[in-house]
Amino acid sequence: MAATESQNKAKLTRKEQIESIATALFKQRGFAATSMRDLASAVGIEAASIYAHVRSKEEILQSICFKMANEFFAELAEIESQSITYTQKLRQVITAHIKIITHNIAASTVFQQEWRHLSEPFLTDFLSLREKYEHRIRELIQQGIETGEFISSDTRFVTRTLLSSLNGITQWYKLDGELSPEAIAGNLADLFLNGLNTHKDDRPKYH
Amino acid sequence: MAATESQNKAKLTRKEQIESIATALFKQRGFAATSMRDLASAVGIEAASIYAHVRSKEEILQSICFKMANEFFAELAEIESQSITYTQKLRQVITAHIKIITHNIAASTVFQQEWRHLSEPFLTDFLSLREKYEHRIRELIQQGIETGEFISSDTRFVTRTLLSSLNGITQWYKLDGELSPEAIAGNLADLFLNGLNTHKDDRPKYH
């Protein structure tokens, strides 16, 4: 009970503050190039004091990576459970993914670029989660093809391309930019669903 | 003349061999997490001996990043000079970019992910080149819109999305995989030009 109380009060525990600042630094310089002394100095304490709140440098990375993974899965499960067309599901997946990314730009960047510094068994777990997420989106596209909503395509390729486009948003999204997360989602869904061409006679016979 | 001769002979100079192995290591572990001792050991010499061929660790990174940039620009200039439709130009840009990436997977990955470890003035130069490349592709899409080939869209957004999709290929392309570079290029061009949807009545009114 006392433990629960201490978790509930206050805005940000010191541990959360450390993780938040670490996330920004890992994004800026990369995990390997960020030292615990850099982190401590940014927090305003001594390097050794960090270890009162955190077991190791890698533990911080683990926390960032798996928290982000959980966010993506929570939204995906919600969408999968709905009774709507696959076109609508795809639009919602795009919207949800972009919402998560734009609300956690630094953590998303670390999630995307720094996971390789995880040690085992975290590395294997992480890659397995990523594979599962991709697989479930691929399933969604496959089912859209079977209902006739989407054209027949290489679903593995389409899914990877979609995820690259989604994850690439971390590299250019600006809070003060001209495009809101919702506008980005709308544009991206339009592009993937309808393409750039004004007519559809361009397609060679790959399929 | 003697200098020219020594450049022309042999398969790979020691310097080229060092850069090639460094590229693979930088891709695998990242620039910051790769030590000169790792590199030396992979080459089969002592760490200090590396410095007989290379001025610093960063010089290797500079070489990788700017060589890749030059490759992209050479292909782009070639395509821009042709008299073909913008649809065809876009297809060729996609094909050329993918060709370069798939032929230099490790160097492309380093180019994309490790450039932030460049020091000034290289960092600024590099970002300026990247911006120039994006700008020229954006111009190409803008012109395609003006001729009526492409639908009116946010060209900045479309260009960034295309580049994310192209660069994401380094993350999943396998030499022994099911898709050849040409097939990937065809699929990607089809997706961006025509989209996934079997009909075009899905588009909401964002534009």
Add this chain to the structure above:
DNA sequence: CCTACCGATCGGTAGG
């Protein structure tokens, strides 16, 4: 290309 070595910095611990 090697041996020998430099000062700096790393992640982390002991003990309070």
Add this chain to the structure above:
DNA sequence: CCTACCGATCGGTAGG
């Protein structure tokens, strides 16, 4: 949360 400190490792140089 601090002082004091550990052994390991870092990028790089001197001198041959």
